[in-house]
Amino acid sequence: MFPTNPEHPGELIDRVQAAVAARTPLHIGGGRTKSFYGDAVQGEPLSTTGWSGIVSYEPTELVVTVRAGTPLDELEAVLAERGQCLAFEPPRFGAGGTVGGMVAAGLSGPARASVGSVRDFVLGARFINGRGELLTFGGQVMKNVAGYDVSRVLAGSMGTLGVITEVSLKVLPVAPAEATLVFALPQHDALEQLHRWGGQPLPLNASRWEAPDRLHVRLRGAVAAVEAACERMARDAGGTRLDPAPAATEWTGCRDQRLPFFQPPSPELCLWRVSVPQTAPVLDLPWTPLIEWQGAQRWWWAPASAAEQIRTAAAEAKGHATLFRAGSEGPMGVPCFDRVSPTLDTITQRLRAEFDPAGIFNPTPTLD
Known part of the structure; x- marks a missing residue:
C-alpha cells in the first residue's frame, strides 16, 4: 500500500x-x-x-x-x-x-x-x-x-x-421511475418475448430468466413511460409487478452474484459465462442456466471437463465462453478465456509490446 x-x-x-x-x-x-x-x-x-x-x-x-x-x-x-x-x-x-x-x-x-x-x-x-x-x-x-x-x-x-x-x-x-415485472415463462418463450419487446419503444433496462421458469424484467425511465410499459407488458404475457424493496434486493443480488443460483451446486463445478447475440436460441446444453442481458449473457454450473462442449455450443451461436469461476479442483488446465481470432491476437500482442515491452505486468506462468 x-x-x-x-x-x-x-x-x-x-x-x-x-x-x-x-x-x-x-x-x-x-x-x-x-x-x-x-x-x-x-x-x-x-x-x-x-x-x-x-x-x-x-x-x-x-x-x-x-x-x-x-x-x-x-x-x-x-x-x-x-x-x-x-x-x-x-x-x-x-x-x-x-x-x-x-x-x-x-x-x-x-x-x-x-x-x-x-x-x-x-x-x-x-x-x-x-x-x-x-x-x-x-x-x-x-x-x-x-x-x-x-x-x-x-x-x-x-x-x-x-x-x-x-x-x-x-x-x-438515477432514473425517475423503476419497476420490476415477473412472468411465468419457460426459457424458449421468455427469450422470444424479450426479442419482441426489444423491438418496441419500451424502457427495458434489465432482464433475468432463471428456473423454475421465471422471467424478471426491470423497467427504468420517465414515470409515464414506465407505467405505460407495465400495463402493456402485463397484457402481453400476464406478468405481475414486484414490490420495489424486494425487487431492488434481487437485482443487487444478481449484480453481485449473491442470488441462490450463484452458489455452486457442488464444490467441483465451475461457473461458466457464455456471451452470445441476444437473438441466440436456447443452447443445447444439459444444464439449467441463468440468463441476463435480454439473452446475451448466460451462466451455467458445469465441470471444467465440459469446456469443449460449452465452447462449441457458444461458437455455434456465434458467441464465446469464459470459465468465470473455477471449482474446488481448479480449472484443470482449461484456459479461462476462449481462444481469440488471429487478427485480434495480433492486435493484442502489438498493444502489449507497445505498452509493456518487458512483459512485467500480470504475466501468466509459462507452462512446460
Missing part, C-alpha cells in the same frame, strides 16, 4: 521502474475482490489501494475523475448523494473493490445490454506503462501508433497494459 499523494503517484512509478530494471514481474491489483477471475498470474504484488480519492466531480457535466485505488462503494455513495450513478452497474464481489479493478476487469451488471459496458463510460485515463512512464489519454483523445483509443482499451485489459492510476468516467442521473 502507498500513501496518498495529492499530486503525483511517485511511489507507484518508483516500484514499476525498479521492476523494469530488475525484470521482475508485477501482479497488479486493488482490493483483490476479483482475484478468482481470469487465468492465474505471477509476480510481486503491487497494490493501488493507497492511491485513492476523487480528483474532481462535476455533477452538471456528468463527469467524475477518480484515482484507481478509490473504493467503488465510496465513489457510488458520493454519486448517490447527487442523484447520479454508474449506469453499467459494475459487479461488487466483496468489500474493498476499487475503481481501477472495475476498469481493468471490464465487468458490467444487469443493465449492460441497455446502457452499455464499462468501456462506453470511460472518458479518459492515466496509467504507468512498462517503461515507468505516466501517460495520459482522454479529452482530446491521444492515440498510439496503431490508432487505438487507449483509455477505452484499458477496460478489460486485466492489468496487462499498465498500472491504471486515474480514470474519468461518464455518470448518469
